[in-house]
Amino acid sequence: MSVETVKTVAAAKERLLSTSDDGSVVYLHDPIRMPLASGFLWNRQMLVRVNCRGYVDAQFMQPEPSSYSRGPVPEATTFAQPEMGNYTHRAGRFVYIKDEDSAECFSVPHEPMRDLAETFEFSVAADHIDWRLRKSGLTITWQLRLAGDDVAEKWLLIVENTSDRDRALSIYPMFSIGYMSWMNQSASFDSSLNAVVARSVPPYQKLDEQDAAMLQKAWTFLCADQTPDAFETIQAEFEGEGGLQRPSALHASQLGNGEAAYEVPIAAMQFRVRLARNRECRYRFLFGPANDTADIKQLRQRHGLGKSAFGVEPETGRSPRYGVLQQIVTPSDSLNAFTEHWLARQIAYLGDLQRLSTDPQTRNFLQDALGQLYVDPSKTRSALLQTLSQQQSDGALPDGILINAEAELKYINKVPHTDHAVWLPIVLSAYIDETADVSILESLVCDEHGIEQSVYQRTDRAVDSLLKNVDSRSLSLIGQGDWCDPMNRVGHDGRGVSSWLSMATVVAVQQWSRLCRQVDSLSRATALDTFAERMTTAIHAHFWADDRYARGITDAGRRFGTSADDEGRIFLNAQSWAMLAGVPSPAQTETLLAAVDTELETDFGPMLLAPAYTQFVDDIGRLTQKHPGYAENGSIYNHAVMFYVYALYRRGYSDRAYDVLSRSLPIGSEADLLRRGQLPVFVPNYYRGAVHQFPRTAGRSSQLINTGAASWCYRVLVEELFGLRGTSEGLDVNPQLPSSWPTASIQRRFRGATVHVDYMRHEAPLAVYCAGTQLDANRLSGVVAGEHYHLDVRLPRDARG
Numbered sequence: 001m002s003v004e005t006v007k008t009v010a011a012a013k014e015r016l017l018s019t020s021d022d023g024s025v026v027y028l029h030d031p032i033r034m035p036l037a038s039g040f041l042w043n044r045q046m047l048v049r050v051n052c053r054g055y056v057d058a059q060f061m062q063p064e065p066s067s068y069s070r071g072p073v074p075e076a077t078t079f080a081q082p083e084m085g086n087y088t089h090r091a092g093r094f095v096y097i098k099d100e101d102s103a104e105c106f107s108v109p110h111e112p113m114r115d116l117a118e119t120f121e122f123s124v125a126a127d128h129i130d131w132r133l134r135k136s137g138l139t140i141t142w143q144l145r146l147a148g149d150d151v152a153e154k155w156l157l158i159v160e161n162t163s164d165r166d167r168a169l170s171i172y173p174m175f176s177i178g179y180m181s182w183m184n185q186s187a188s189f190d191s192s193l194n195a196v197v198a199r200s201v202p203p204y205q206k207l208d209e210q211d212a213a214m215l216q217k218a219w220t221f222l223c224a225d226q227t228p229d230a231f232e233t234i235q236a237e238f239e240g241e242g243g244l245q246r247p248s249a250l251h252a253s254q255l256g257n258g259e260a261a262y263e264v265p266i267a268a269m270q271f272r273v274r275l276a277r278n279r280e281c282r283y284r285f286l287f288g289p290a291n292d293t294a295d296i297k298q299l300r301q302r303h304g305l306g307k308s309a310f311g312v313e314p315e316t317g318r319s320p321r322y323g324v325l326q327q328i329v330t331p332s333d334s335l336n337a338f339t340e341h342w343l344a345r346q347i348a349y350l351g352d353l354q355r356l357s358t359d360p361q362t363r364n365f366l367q368d369a370l371g372q373l374y375v376d377p378s379k380t381r382s383a384l385l386q387t388l389s390q391q392q393s394d395g396a397l398p399d400g401i402l403i404n405a406e407a408e409l410k411y412i413n414k415v416p417h418t419d420h421a422v423w424l425p426i427v428l429s430a431y432i433d434e435t436a437d438v439s440i441l442e443s444l445v446c447d448e449h450g451i452e453q454s455v456y457q458r459t460d461r462a463v464d465s466l467l468k469n470v471d472s473r474s475l476s477l478i479g480q481g482d483w484c485d486p487m488n489r490v491g492h493d494g495r496g497v498s499s500w501l502s503m504a505t506v507v508a509v510q511q512w513s514r515l516c517r518q519v520d521s522l523s524r525a526t527a528l529d530t531f532a533e534r535m536t537t538a539i540h541a542h543f544w545a546d547d548r549y550a551r552g553i554t555d556a557g558r559r560f561g562t563s564a565d566d567e568g569r570i571f572l573n574a575q576s577w578a579m580l581a582g583v584p585s586p587a588q589t590e591t592l593l594a595a596v597d598t599e600l601e602t603d604f605g606p607m608l609l610a611p612a613y614t615q616f617v618d619d620i621g622r623l624t625q626k627h628p629g630y631a632e633n634g635s636i637y638n639h640a641v642m643f644y645v646y647a648l649y650r651r652g653y654s655d656r657a658y659d660v661l662s663r664s665l666p667i668g669s670e671a672d673l674l675r676r677g678q679l680p681v682f683v684p685n686y687y688r689g690a691v692h693q694f695p696r697t698a699g700r701s702s703q704l705i706n707t708g709a710a711s712w713c714y715r716v717l718v719e720e721l722f723g724l725r726g727t728s729e730g731l732d733v734n735p736q737l738p739s740s741w742p743t744a745s746i747q748r749r750f751r752g753a754t755v756h757v758d759y760m761r762h763e764a765p766l767a768v769y770c771a772g773t774q775l776d777a778n779r780l781s782g783v784v785a786g787e788h789y790h791l792d793v794r795l796p797r798d799a800r801g
Contacts, residue, residue, distance in 0.1 A: 016670050017679070023337025026679050028052050028122040031110040036703055037679050039124030042349045043149045047356055049705075050129045050144060052122040053110040055092040056176075060151040060217075060289065063404055065356045067091075068151075068220040068289035070178030072235055072264045082631070082685065082702040088112060088244055091176035093287070095142060095157060097135075098250055100168040100272075105250055108133060108140050112244035124681050126320050126345055137163025147303045151217070152288035154303065159273075160280035167275045172250065174238070175267040175287055177220045187233035187265030189257070193296055195223040196233055196267040198260070217289035221296045222267035225284040230255035235266040322348045324374045325718060327747040327756075331740070334667035338680055339717055346682045346710045347371035351379050355706045358407035359400040362387065362420040363483065364708060366427045371711025373434045374718060380431050381440060387424065388445045388458045395461030397421045412485055418469055419482040421462040422504045425512040428459060430715070432515065434726040436751065441519060456519070463512045466505045467531055474538040476501040478552060481621075483573065486632055489621030493555040496619075499543040500551065503577035506532045506539070510581070518728060539583050547591045549574040549583070551609075554619040561609070568620070570599050571609045572640050579647040589651060596644075604676070604699045605664030606644060607689040608637040614693070629690025629697065636687040636699075638664055638709035646712060649720035654736035661716065666701070676701045683709050723793075724748050724757065730781035733768045733793060735759060752785025762794040769794070 016034065018027045028037050037052040046060035059065045069091040088111075095108040107113035109122065109131040117133040131142040141158040161167050177187065180200035187198035198220045202213040232238045232255040240248020249255055255270045273281050286303055290296045323344025328336040350368040354360045360368070369383035390398050397420040400413030432438055441456040453461075469477050476482075478491035478498035490496040513528035543550045543559075551561030551571040561571045575592045578584050584592060600606040612634030613624035626633040641664045648657035666673055666680040673680060676687060678701040685704035688697045719725040722744075723735030731750050737759060744759040768778040769792040775781075780789060 017673060019337060022341075023333070024341045025123050025125045026681055028679060029120055031120055031122065032116075034674060034677055034679075036677050036701075037122070038703060039129050039679060039681055040349070040705060041127070041129060041144065041146050042353060043146050044352050045149060046146070046151045047349070047353060048144070048146065048153060050124075051092075053092075054094050054108070054131075055090045055111065057091065058153070059356050061353070061356065061358070062216055063358050063406055066216065066289070068217070069176045069287075070180070071176070072178050074179055074182075082704050089176075089178075091178060093142075093144070093153075093155065093176075094174045095140070096172040096174060096247070096250060097138065097140070097159065098170045098172070099136065100170055104136060106135055108135075108142050114245065124679060126341065134162070137161065137165075137167070138169075147286065147288070147299070150288070150299060150303065152286055152299055152303065155285040155287065157283045157285070158280055159275070159282075161275040161277055164277065166277060169273050169275060170250075170254075171271045171273060171281075171283070172255070173222075173224075173267075173269050173271075173283070173285060175222050175285075177235075177265045177267055179264055180220070181218070185260070185262060185265065187260040187267070189228075189231045189233065189259070190293070190296075191227075193221070193223060193293070193300060194225075194227055195221050195296060195300075196231060196265075196269065197221045197290075197293070197296065198233065198265040198267065215291075217291050217295070219290045219292065219296070220265075220267070221286075221288065221290050222269070223286040223296070223300050224269060226271065228269035229272045230257055230270040232256055232258050232268040233265050234258040234260045235264045238266050238268050320345075322375050323714065324749040325714075325722070325746060326749075327745070329746070330737075330744040331742075332662070332667070334680065335662065335665070338665060338667050339714075342681045343683065343710060343714055343717075344375055346705060347714060348375050350706070350710065351375060354403055358403045359409050359413050360403070361400055361413060361485075362397050363417075363423050364706075365401045366420075366423040367708040367711050370427045370430055371714055373431060374714050377431065377435050377437075380427070381435075381437070384424075384428055384431065384440070384455070385443065385445055388455060388462075389447055391445075391447055391458055391462065393449070394465060395421075395458075396465040397424065397462060415480050415485065415488065417481045417485055418477060418479045418498070419501055419504065421466050422501070422508045424459055424462050425508045425515070428455075429511040429515055432518075433728070436726070436728055438519065438728070441515070459512065460524070463509060463528070466508060469505075470535070471495070471497055473497070473542060474535050475499075475542060475553070476505050476535075484623065484632055486622035486626065487552075487620060488623075489619055490552050490554050490560075492621075495555040495557075496553060497542075498552045499539060499549050499561075500571070500573045500577055502535055502539050502543075503549075503574070503581040503583065506535050506581040506583070507577065509535075536581060536583050539578070539581070543574070544584075544588070548595045549578045549592065556619060558619060560620065567611045567613045567615075568609050568617070568624075569611065570595055572596065572600055572606050572637075572644055573608070576640070576644040576647040579651050580643070593653075593656070601660075602636060602689065602691045602698065603663060603672075604687045605636045605638070605641045605660055607634050607691070608632060608640050609634050610689075610692075612690040612693055629688045629694050631686060631702075633690075635689040635702075636664065637689075638683055638686060639707055639712065642709045642712035642716060646716050646720065649716060649736055652736075655739055657716075657736070658721065658738040661713070661721075665713070675699045678703060683707065683713055685709070718748070722746055722748070722757070724750070724755070726750065727779070730779050730783055731755065733757075733775070733778045733780065733791065734766070735793060735795065737795060739797075751783050753783045753787045753789060755780065755783075755789045755791060757791045757793055759793045759795055761797050763797060764794060765796055767794045768792070 040049045048058045098105040106115045117135040119134040121132040123130045129144045139160040143156040145154045177198045184201035200218045202218045204213040237258045238249045242248045351372045369380045372379040400409045446452045475497040480488045482501040509532045513525045516525040545562040612628035617624040645661045684701045685707040686702045688700040691698040725732045768775045
């Protein structure tokens with residue numbers, strides 16, 4: 001590099017991240033310091049996760065998750081792996097550019113050649129992901145969009161000559177196809193489609209599997225809008241002795257036009273172009289899976305490769321917006337942008353694709369449905385009805401929800417867990433509060449046995465299954481796991497109990513009792529209240545341990561999660577849900593909060609447990625086999641963190657709650673985001689914990705976008721931070737803004753109406769005004785769909801904390 005180039009690169013590195021003025025686009029300016037940074041796009045059939053260095057992981061449903069772009073050897077095809085590192089042959093979408101006069105060659109966006117550009121910009125928006133680079137007198141734009149709701153990627157390449165001379169270039173788009181099938185795989189260039197087409201036969205063994213296998217989209221294609229000068233479809237021929245970092249094929253004047261015959265295929269094309277100064281060339285590509293030639297032809301026609309058919313350019317396009325919270329103005333610009341542009345978007349993805357599963361765990365399915373309340377409440381309603389249609393004969397809920405008739409329970413859903421029915425009344429009550437749709441309780445649901453019962457009857461039976469799942473002490477049996485599913489040896493003999501499940505059962509029973517009273521089932525409500533009181537007494541008697549609540553009691557009668565343990569001395573969920581269930585006294589609450597602060601808190605939020613287990617514990621189980629600080633073994637597990645934040649708000653600890661919330665979200669300083677290693681465009685499943693045992697890796701993001709944390713976080717923001725909670729009577733206003741915020745404003749959609757809220761501190765108790773009139777009980781009643789309301793909320797200066 002020249003001295004000037006080195007200075008330019010150094011200047012770009014000084015600014016790692018930036019955003020658009022409105023926060024809807026996030027930019028990364030260095031592919032090295034945050035190498036796992038990524039964004040994602042999805043439609044109703046597929047998910048594409050894009051790494052800043054050019055690696056791409058794409059999956060689509062047919063109906064089970066499938067891939068069309070893979071590595072060059074067989075890979076595991078179960079579920080998304082956390083913290084997945086980059087490696088040379090990880091599937092990607094790359095472009096090599098060669099100067100024909102000087103033979104200089106580099107790759108876009110960074111991999112596989114890894115030569116630094118003078119400037120680098122990776123941008124993530126709601127509906128497109130771009131790179132813009134300057135290198136060797138060229139400015140290159142590489143842009144991805146999805147093809148509507150079809151399973152296909154649309155790519156646009158723009159190469160502009162910004163040097164002081166005319167250029168002769170060869171441009172080589174190279175898309176990974178990878179290992180396809182041990183039965184039959186090949187690839188060739190189809191001139192009638194102007195496409196590389198890789199064909200395979202899906203592997204199967206049993207005769208009765210053949211028909212389903214042959215219906216799969218087993219081909220992969222790369223169509224171009226211009227005819228290439230040459231192509232290569234044999235990966236080994238393209239790489240030669242130089243590998244992907246210095247492909248041998250690029251040394252020749254043109255690619256070899258090789259056709260893969262039971263060889264690992266690749267989609268590489270060569271375009272020769274002469275570019276005058278200040279001129280540009282454009283190429284468009286369509287990449288995805290297909291059934292056959294006719295399928296590719298239809299996709300090509302439907303998404304033609306001309307500019308008009310390829311969609312509006314991002315500068316003039318309008319990104320989709322999700323969520324009931326908009327026009328957010330608070331002292332935290334990063335929270336504003338994350339809430340308004342990214343968090344609800346993540347919830348929408350979870351609702352559309354069910355985490356790319358045909359049998360999502362029931363707890364996940366229902367809690368993802370909780371988030372849909374604030375994106376599309378009709379999906380919450382549908383999820384509740386679908387769940388109840390698969391209710392078991394004893395009233396309990398299954399371990400997974402089958403999304404279609406061909407689906408079956410797999411993996412973790414073959415292991416019985418005891419918590420699924422807990423989430424039903426919690427989500428149902430939240431749905432009715434937000435929508436006032438009490439009629440759902442009368443809706444009839446038919447199960448697989450043809451038995452028809454109302455939602456009320458089925459929910460009551462589900463709650464009954466919780467009431468029966470107790471021991472002689474009125475504590476909930478844990479079986480082979482509760483919310484913490486790898487806690488599989490605590491109660492597998494049928495005697496172990498869970499403090500968390502007992503507490504969550506109290507919360508679920510309280511919510512169901514409230515709904516029973518709402519529909520005048522007073523005797524049932526009274527019986528439920530009596531049960532909740534009895535269980536609350538038992539929880540406190542058997543689980544309170546000096547300054548914290550224990551996590552459980554094993555089959556052998558050992559209480560764990562106390563200061564007497566060497567590892568796993570304290571569990572976050574036991575403290576959070578004790579507060580949600582109303583178990584501890586005010587003094588005990590202060591005591592357990594002090595224990596959380598001392599033993600669990602980190603710069604990234606509280607850990608799920610501490611100290612993390614470093615060796616297998618036979619009467620706890622699989623949890624203790626996980627690496628310390630990873631996942632359930634002591635990470636900052638954001639799903640549980642949001643439970644804790646919600647509990648803090650519900651008990652009135654507003655300043656403490658916001659402090660935890662802000663540390664757990666990727667909305668901190670550039671240095672903080674660099675430590676986490678992810679862009680502020682989603683809340684991850686976890687950050688690495690075990691901060692005292694393994695400080696070097698603490699805070700590292702899992703990069704996983706599938707998490708119930710998103711739904712609970714949004715609920716916290718809507719109902720607690722901004723205090724705009726739906727009730728049967730209307731919209732209750734009870735904000736808990738941090739005491740350091742003098743003002744804020746927000747717009748919230750509620751039951752078809754638009755409510756604009758301005759918050760301001762005053763020397764008086766909380767008061768809410770609408771059009772100059774103070775509202776009784778700080779409640780906006782009689783909300784009419786289509787109307788606009790403006791609320792002035794006057795907050796006392798002495799905030800709770």
